[in-house]
Amino acid sequence: MLTILGKKQLLCDGIARRSFLKVGGLALGGLNLSTLLRAEATVDAPQRHKSVIMVFLPGGPSHLDIWDLKPDAPREIRGEFQPIQTTIPGFHLCEHLPGMARHMDRFAIIRSLVGAKNEHASELCFSGFGYQDSLARNQPSLGAAASKLLGPVDPSVPPFVSLCHTTPNRWKDPGRAGFLGPAHSPFQPAGEDRQNMELGELTLSRLGDRKRLRDTFDRFRRGLDSAGVMDSVDLYTQRALEVLTSGRLREALDLEREDPRVRRRYGRGSLDAVDDGAPLHNEDFLTARRLVEAGARCVTISFGRWDTHSCRKAGDLAYKNNFVQLREYLPRLERCLLGLLDDLRERGLEQDVSVVVWGEMGRTPRINANGGRDHWPQVSGCILAGGGMRMGQVLGSTNRYAEVAQDRPIHYQQVLATLYRQLGLDVANIKVPDLNGRPQYLLEHREVIRELI
Secondary structure: OEEEEOOOEEOOOOOEEOOEEEEOOOOEOOEOHHHHOOOOOOOOOOOOOOEEEEEEOOOOOOHHHOOOOOOOOOHHHHOOOOEEEOOOOOOEEEOOOHHHHHOHHHEEEEEEEEOOOOOOOOHHHHHOOOHHHHHHHOOOOHHHHHHHHHOOOOOOOOOEEEOOOOOOOHHHOOOOOHHHOHHHOOEOOOOHHHHOOOOOOOOHHHHOOHHHHHHHHHHHHHOOOOOOHHHHHHHHHHHHHHHHHHOHHHHHHOHHHOOHHHHHHHOOOOOOEOOOOOEOOOHHHHHHHHHHHHOOOEEEEEOOOOOOOOOEEOOEEOOOOHHHHHHHHHHHHHHHHHHHHHHHHHOOOOOOEEEEEEOOOEEOOOOOOOOOOOEEOOOEEEEEEEOOOOOOEEEOEEOOOOOOEEEOOEEHHHHHHHHHHHHOOOOOOOOEEOOOOOEEOOOOOOOOOHHHO
């Protein structure tokens, strides 16, 4: 809540104010808006900017059933799905991804991703560090670092926005600010933050009364010491008012403003949670596009529940069979990704917006007794698109049963180092002071993936 001190008075509209004037309540990342905007903002940044959309698949998708099929393995390993040829010679995808198979020139697949932990949490995908390591290091996510180092593209749009859904576990984390401080936490429009965007009693017309606001600010200044605090407060208060009055962020979040033809491209999703995972809410992909177009530098998404043990609970089948679930999930994910890439291309943004799709681990090569696959942190993979990266290629491979990386192991953090590079940040040479003032690298594995550059 943006609060401006003042004496008790009766305004011309009859509303009494005692000691303060409250302007809206746009809380970002747990702090008031003016605190968030104390980031080293680059207000005069050029209109064209680089962004990242990070799609988190909670639970860890089965690499063997999506992009690393092993048709010659025994049935208890190869599973039920058939491979289909893609436009990359010799590379096959799951039969339930025919659209991606036809458009592999727009994607890059990593099959030899390493560095996962046996932990269900989103931190690995957003920061490159596992849950426990992230807590111990107070590690910031990519979105928080982009907020800190690059600032907002537009002063009225937060640089880091999360569309991740609330879950009863560690999949709900939208990306931590860590040692960069709460000012760089993501704006989360799916709850209180969205409600707080309403101005309540104070209407836009009243905010437009500059003389009244200026008088209030003057009283506020007189109540502060002379240590230079007012200069900072005045600057960030003005920026906070700009966010509240511009409406640009609210417009980006309002899908009713979108062309119905474009909305149909993504398909309709649901806000109903999938068991203890995120909803399959197709509209989040469209919202992410609208946000990066409006000026966001990083948008995080959570989509579905990919922890496909197919386990039983209290005598009932709690979660669908791995293959039943993927038959439903994969076409929806494909539609969202192809819709997003088509949308970005039509708007001239495909070279500016990098997209990554991944989960926190892979799945066991051997199918369990319930028809599911269990946790497998030894190897996993990811899908990349856009951002000016070199597409139409497959990096790395696994052994004959997809148990371990056979060649070209690539760490999660190397993917993030590459995404940082596409944002214009060289993490091999950047250190950021932590809360104690000690310079810290953002990653331990800071080598970019040379094949993508």
